[in-house]
Amino acid sequence: xxxxxxxxNLVVLCEDSQHExxxxxxxxxxxxxxxxxxxxxxPGGMGSGEQFVRTSFPRELGKYRQKKxxxxxxxxxxxxxxxxxxxxxxxxxxxxxxxxxxxxRQEGGKVAIFIPTWNIETWLAYLDGAAVDETERNYPKLGxxxxxxxxxxxxxxxxxxxxxxxxxxxxLEAARHEYGVRLRDQ
Amino acid sequence: MxxxxxxxxxxxxVNFEIELDELTLLLGxxxxxxxxxxxxxxxxxxxxxxxxxxxxxSIFPERTLTRWQGRKEQTFELDVELDVEFDGxxxxxxxxxxxxxxxxxxxxxxxxxxxILAANGQPLFRSDRGTVQLYRDDHSDGPMFLADWSAxxxxxxxxxxxxxxxxxxxxxxxxVIVCSLSPASFATEAAEESERLGRDATNFAAxxxxxxxxxxxxxxxxxxELRKVIVGLDQLSLxxxxxxxxxxxxxxxxxxxxxxxxxxDEISDGQRALIALYALAKLTANQDCALFLDxxxxxxxxxxxxxxxxxxxxxxxxxxxxxxxxxxxxxxxDYLGHENGILLSRGNGGVTRTSxxxxxxxxxxxxxxxxxxxxxxx
Numbered sequence: 001x002x003x004x005x006x007x008x009n010l011v012v013l014c015e016d017s018q019h020e021x022x023x024x025x026x027x028x029x030x031x032x033x034x035x036x037x038x039x040x041x042x043p044g045g046m047g048s049g050e051q052f053v054r055t056s057f058p059r060e061l062g063k064y065r066q067k068k069x070x071x072x073x074x075x076x077x078x079x080x081x082x083x084x085x086x087x088x089x090x091x092x093x094x095x096x097x098x099x100x101x102x103x104x105r106q107e108g109g110k111v112a113i114f115i116p117t118w119n120i121e122t123w124l125a126y127l128d129g130a131a132v133d134e135t136e137r138n139y140p141k142l143g144x145x146x147x148x149x150x151x152x153x154x155x156x157x158x159x160x161x162x163x164x165x166x167x168x169x170x171x172l173e174a175a176r177h178e179y180g181v182r183l184r185d186q
Numbered sequence: 187m188x189x190x191x192x193x194x195x196x197x198x199x200v201n202f203e204i205e206l207d208e209l210t211l212l213l214g215x216x217x218x219x220x221x222x223x224x225x226x227x228x229x230x231x232x233x234x235x236x237x238x239x240x241x242x243x244s245i246f247p248e249r250t251l252t253r254w255q256g257r258k259e260q261t262f263e264l265d266v267e268l269d270v271e272f273d274g275x276x277x278x279x280x281x282x283x284x285x286x287x288x289x290x291x292x293x294x295x296x297x298x299x300x301x302i303l304a305a306n307g308q309p310l311f312r313s314d315r316g317t318v319q320l321y322r323d324d325h326s327d328g329p330m331f332l333a334d335w336s337a338x339x340x341x342x343x344x345x346x347x348x349x350x351x352x353x354x355x356x357x358x359x360x361x362v363i364v365c366s367l368s369p370a371s372f373a374t375e376a377a378e379e380s381e382r383l384g385r386d387a388t389n390f391a392a393x394x395x396x397x398x399x400x401x402x403x404x405x406x407x408x409x410x411e412l413r414k415v416i417v418g419l420d421q422l423s424l425x426x427x428x429x430x431x432x433x434x435x436x437x438x439x440x441x442x443x444x445x446x447x448x449x450x451d452e453i454s455d456g457q458r459a460l461i462a463l464y465a466l467a468k469l470t471a472n473q474d475c476a477l478f479l480d481x482x483x484x485x486x487x488x489x490x491x492x493x494x495x496x497x498x499x500x501x502x503x504x505x506x507x508x509x510x511x512x513x514x515x516x517x518x519x520d521y522l523g524h525e526n527g528i529l530l531s532r533g534n535g536g537v538t539r540t541s542x543x544x545x546x547x548x549x550x551x552x553x554x555x556x557x558x559x560x561x562x563x564x
Contacts, residue, residue, distance in 0.1 A: 006490060007489075008489075016525075017525050035414055037496075038492065043524060043552065043554050146504070
């Protein structure tokens with residue numbers, strides 16, 4: 001008699017439900033099955049999502065490295081760039097990994113890091129057709145996280161066609177490159 | 187969608203008010219009042235769909251009076267927002283419903299003292315001690331009549347061209363599902379269709395038999411989802427097991443073995459729970475149903491909880507207007523707690539109070555479930 005069948009192939013580490021909803025809808029549009037995805041997101045509270053991802057990253061990376069030879073598994077991390085931007089945030093994550101004695105990048109590692117800068121609202125505003133500035137922090141939040149479905153679908157379509165409408169935020173271009181290099185569509 | 191519930195003098199719910207969202211998770215310690223909230227919703231819905239009387243044991247029996255109050259009246263209020271169609275255009279209408287129940291000394295009788303429905307703050311229905319005044323959709327006076335005090339007179343109003351708002355409200359209340367899944371006691375056989383899923387969902391097969399007729403388009407989607415969830419599951423079917431009786435069967439077609447079927451009571455509790463959870467998510471889609479579920483994760487394998495929560499979160503506000511759940515489970519607490527959680531706790535004098543979990547301090551390291559595990563949520 002059948003047993004339940006879920007086995008996770010993609011772990012998503014992100015700050016909050018807006019990150020999660022956007023990523024999941026994007027991944028769905030790239031044919032990832034929801035049942036193959038495990039979400040680990042921040043516990044909530046002002047600023048705590050960023051701290052949660054930063055401190056959880058080395059631990060999740062350790063788990064990923066331990067399991068990757070037994071299970072086909074990818075890791076997606078989403079953390080806002082805030083004032084650090086993509087390079088500053090990557091450097092910070094690398095420092096965090098070094099403190100935990102773990103290499104952030106390894107040959108062939110399926111670990112993609114997306115760093116919306118200033119934050120996810122910057123990307124959403126861009127996908128809504130606005131000209132955005134990544135040093136501007138006050139793009140409006142959506143009424144409800146699920147309202148990003150359209151944005152995620154549009155982004156998946158742009159990625160599929162290979163082009164983002166110019167001028168795209170540099171952090172989104174970086175994320176698109178990261179997805180293409182580190183992950184595979186299902 | 188339900189926006190607010192107010193109760194007074196019902197178990198620990200004294201002058202109690204809770205605001206509900208599209209997706210709400212009720213959290214709190216044992217005895218904090220979570221199940222009481224669902225019991226009130228169940229009672230109001232069954233009273234308003236006309237399937238129960240006020241004194242029925244699962245509605246408002248005398249034992250639901252707050253013991254230490256010594257008062258015999260109970261009051262309930264609902265604020266509900268519903269889309270109502272008028273001449274081809276849809277308007278979002280705020281409804282307010284109020285029910286006052288009085289119990290006789292000794293608990294032998296109870297009656298509805300007052301029942302009021304208003305839309306946009308204007309009256310649609312008023313019953314005072316059995317004297318009913320109806321109002322038309324434009325709030326002008328309609329007919330008056332006398333009604334039985336022990337049941338909802340609103341539930342007895344016949345739909346008509348000038349009471350579309352009242353009818354819309356009553357119809358919505360009839361579609362609300364309030365249940366605690368008890369998969370071990372699901373009956374396999376259904377002698378008839380059941381429009382309403384019971385409080386413990388033991389009539390799941392009969393309800394499935396009903397929704398199969400009501401929403402056949404969704405069955406393929408349910409089957410497709412269940413095939414992913416339970417290895418080898420092929421389909422659910424209702425098989426003749428008597429003159430009018432149908433048994434709910436689960437067919438398996440696993441690679442390398444002969445296809446076979448099992449009765450619903452021959453599969454595991456967890457598999458029954460998964461079938462019911464996905465049936466609730468899929469078969470109520472686009473049916474204007476609100477779901478109130480008590481500890482839906484019961485019996486379900488840990489790996490299966492988050493995918494079902496994602497299904498619910500993705501449907502909520504779209505194909506499913508509203509889902510309210512109670513749980514103690516870390517998966518639900520961590521997934522929904524911060525943004526959708528309402529903490530129920532017993533304050534001074536033992537009455538239940540609510541607070542948003544957004545107000546519970548999170549330091550970015552401890553998960554909410556860890557705060558709950560340590561009792562630090564209060």
